[in-house]
Amino acid sequence: MENKIDQLFKEKLGQLDKAPAPVAWDQLERKLAKKNQKKGIIWWQMVAAGLVLLLGAKWAFDSNDALLKNVPDTQVIAEDQGLSQLALPTVEKEPMPTVQEVVTTEKKQAPVQNVQQEKVTSEKVDKQKTPIVEKVGERSLIAEVVVDTNPISSKPVINIEEPAFKEPETTAVTIKIVNSGINQTTARSEDTEVKKSLLGKVITIGKEIAEIDDAIGDIREAKNQFFSKNKDSK
Amino acid sequence: MIRALLFKDDQQLIEGCLRGDQKAQKHLYDQYSGKLFALCLRYMKDHDLAQDVLIEGFMRIFEKLEQFKHEGSFEGWMKRLMVNHALMTLRKNRATLMELNWDDERSELKEEVLQSDHLEAEDMLSMVKALPVGYRTVFNLYAIEGYSHKEIGDMLQISENTSKSQLSRARVLLQKMMHTSENINNAENGK
Structure with missing residues (x-):
């Protein structure tokens, strides 16, 4: 008798099929998506996220650059003008394809400077622009250096060349790295060394560019740490 | 790919x-x-x-x-x-799956022919669901899933004897339910 009841129920209930509500799959799908992500099968999504972070950081740098642009002293001279006024014995000069022409301002300057590169009067403050083909790391960047010889601190000093007199010189160097017009980073530094040649300054600028790369490397590392922490925590 | x-x-x-x-x-x-x-x-x-x-x-x-x-x-x-x-x-x-001393009835299963043609699977599911949880669980595990009393004992942390008694009580109840259902069916069909 026992077997009959067991058998009866087993027959009819053992293979019974009852569809669950559609929402059940939705809930399950969500849980599975989380699990799939954790498994790291979709690595490229992480890479994409990392790239977004990088671009965001670069964009942030760009924003800074935009702010700096608003400073009236910092301007870009037309390439031809700049070149003709420069006497740079040791620096490679190459035309900058993406440079745009901007008008310079004129500033008064008290003492007459021994400036070889200037044909203009002492009343003009010249912004010298050195187009450089820079090799930074493994990349070739075209860097444009705007040397503001009359920085905001407004010291009336112009000369970049080794001056006859030993007046301390402050220069503000604005570096613009132009790389296919997309990414731009800007760094400023003040160089107070007197006898530094322009080439030396170029080298310094190159180092600064390398530091910027390190900063990006730090961001990358931070991103990796962030993601690895997320992976570990459950 | x-x-x-x-x-x-x-x-x-x-x-x-x-x-x-x-x-x-x-x-x-x-x-x-x-x-x-x-x-x-x-x-x-x-x-x-x-x-x-x-x-x-x-x-x-x-x-x-x-x-x-x-x-x-x-x-x-x-x-x-x-x-x-x-x-x-x-x-x-639940604290415990088994209802201890729940049912003192120790009626034996009656030997009889079970009328089951009128029973749909849904009806039988309802009957199983109507069982108290202890009976239901053991009945499911033994009769439908096919586990032994020993295995059931391990899974539910009960003795084999408890498993056996839960099962027999489940069957008695199910039989009663089927009777009731049969009676209703007969009444509906004017037998």
Whole structure:
């Protein structure tokens, strides 16, 4: 008798099929998506996220650059003008394809400077622009250096060349790295060394560019740490 | 890489799921959720609770999928996982599964011919759901899943004797229910 009841129920209930509500799959799908992500099968999504972070950081740098642009002293001279006024014995000069022409301002300057590169009067403050083909790391960047010889601190000093007199010189160097017009980073530094040649300054600028790369490397590392922490925590 | 939309057999289905292929996972769910949900209903009784058990049970199936060694039936393997999860959920919700001294009736099963043609599967499911949880669980495990009293004892942390007595009480109740149903049916049909 026992077997009959067991058998009866087993027959009819053992293979019974009852569809669950559609929402059940939705809930399950969500849980599975989380699990799939954790498994790291979709690595490229992480890479994409990392790239977004990088671009965001670069964009942030760009924003800074935009702010700096608003400073009236910092301007870009037309390439031809700049070149003709420069006497740079040791620096490679190459035309900058993406440079745009901007008008310079004129500033008064008290003492007459021994400036070889200037044909203009002492009343003009010249912004010298050195187009450089820079090799930074493994990349070739075209860097444009705007040397503001009359920085905001407004010291009336112009000369970049080794001056006859030993007046301390402050220069503000604005570096613009132009790389296919997309990414731009800007760094400023003040160089107070007197006898530094322009080439030396170029080298310094190159180092600064390398530091910027390190900063990006730090961001990358931070991103990796962030993601690895997320992976570990459950 | 071209992925086939159809999966020839469980093997391919499993491989797809292990890869994290969402189509494979959906397909697996579509194929087996009906039977597994019916199983959950037998144990949990409550519809919403049964659904929760189903979803969580499937998560376990996917998580443990790589442990399936292709020995024996895949459906049987999944059912075992689902049963285990149902039992665990029952355990969490109640202090003890077994109603001790609940029913003093020790009536024997009557030997008789059971009229069962009129019974739909739905009716029988309702009867099982109407059982007290202890009887229901043991009956499900023994009569439908096919576990032995020893195995049931291990799974439910009860003695074999308790399992046996729970089972016999379940059967007595079910028989009564079937009688009632039969009587109703006869009355309806003017017998």
